[in-house]
Amino acid sequence: MAKRDYYEVLGVQKGASKDEIKKGYRKLAIQYHPDKNPGDKTAEDKFKEATEAYEVLSDDQKRQIYDQYGHAGLEGMGAGGPGGFDPNAFQGFEDIFGDFSGIFENLFGGGGGGRRRSGGQSSNQGASLRYDLQISFKDAVYGTKAEVQYSRSESCAACKGTGAAGGSGRKMCSTCQGAGQVRRSSGFFSIASPCPSCNGEGTIIENPCRECSGSGTQKKRQKILVTIPAGVEDGKRINIPRQGDAGPNGGPYGDLFVFIRIKPHPYFERNESDLYCAVPISITQAALGAEVTIAALDDKQLKLKIPAGTQNGKLLRIKEEGVPVQGGRKGDLYIKIIVQVPTKLSSKAKALLAEVSSLEGENSNPTPIALSELRS
Template identity: 40%
Template structure:
């Protein structure tokens, strides 16, 4: 990229972040925009593809602390408004070409200084580039979320073209070293201790020239790659949780590290059990005699044998008991508890001896008004 581009392009505006944005804010905004304008999500949309390139270019500069500092320094030199693009005949204006070339074919202008700012040292080989982060989703059933599971994930990302092994050249041919930049991908011009370094126009910064392009990637060396990988989802994962798998994203370029894979987890509900943090929940119906007299009740557990709990006499509807160690698996391998809520059931139809017994019970407890305390409290209010 030329120094002129550094001065004219506002990468903060491209990403829509303030100039004092933190690295985390820049990364978060980039991910959101990258998902929105990614070519895979906007096939055939040239504008979206161009927007994606601008976003990626801006992120490449602003995500690197050193490059961001140099970019800010370069733009600050023109913050006062003393220089403006335009022809030499414009009122009060300067020709940007003259400004950077020193007004003469021999150079010696500000561009020479910027060469030191942008590339310090002149010609350099193309640098490794980290692969892009990839985001995907997975849906687990309730048991898989509690105990953990290994699931297959199919992902599509940019990787080295398989047809040409990333060279960009058609099978049976090989690219040649660019004679202009001698494989560096950049060219320098200027004089003295400073030089302006720009991407080589002949090889477009790749350092190699492809005479017979690959028919699959059309000479770019990159192509969409679909792959299926087995991913282990840890036990105890919760609905809506986002898991990061380091190094499982898109492949890097020129030996760069791969990106990361982010998996958003969705959990299907269970017909019997619920979840409250590391604890599981279940509602167990009990009869009126069991609630009144107490006793031992059996309670189902998730993927395990039933447990027996002692129900105390006079148990009210909504009472919660605890079966320890029967909940969800924690990160340290221990398990939470099973929270058992009592639901007293009332029969819809009562006949025979049961009806007679209930009538007798009602007569025996007629003097006990369960609503007496309610009315007393209401009158006191």
């Protein structure tokens, strides 16, 4: 059977860069690796085909020959010959995956015995936990303290987190001889994975603690008081150190991440440090001007002066009645004026309005107003 074009195999163009070739090979190697597809001859053939293509196209000299003469030009060079591809080519592939023994770490359950966590943390640190806390709009603006309850793993008091009963200890794992990992060969690969007997620890507990069954931790209900800062925004994450799960073998606790969810307010809205609300007034208050009292978010009674001739939709501002910000200041409170036109009038009210209309005159041919003016 005629061989496919190497560029076609890797899904790249002929002028592809080395990075593009690496990406193409990596995708195929993970997809068709024999350990992921046990007993699948088609997947194994595709894996070998991709590896052969990469072995050639990653080598500048072989790639140049292939580009000029095709498969025939590579005969006798360790690729494209009777034996398929050169297994020794893998000695230079570490630049694709780092430690090549861990290429398929995600597929087969992790890399070697030296387990690590992101951020350089030791593997024996406990898991961090998440708690979603819903608070009121008012509490988000002015700050509060909230009690949260959740379950977490705590270090077992009986064995002090070691998992071993009093007086006993750990012994070397006989499966991995203390290495914490086992290796298995698949063709030309030797792949390391955590030891199934000791879970990569390298040691096993001789006499497990009865209280925690050897885990070193116990699930317990936790109750703490969380301080919510004034002005907190929806979705904000508050980090509380060492309030997550206890680490194995007496390792340090993880963190608790409290995510803030803010309930909408029926009247107020927020834009950064400013608050907004809408207040209805009568047509006479709008025309003649007035002073009204409105309730602020903190229930304080505020005096608001309505200038004579105020139009519907007018924004009025009360300084420093908004959201607290750094430095002890506050944002502003903006009030949108809604002029309410009465739907029912008494006979006397109608007569009075008719008189006002006669005195002021009515425009029976009004000029349209630009919509952009209404959005300002």
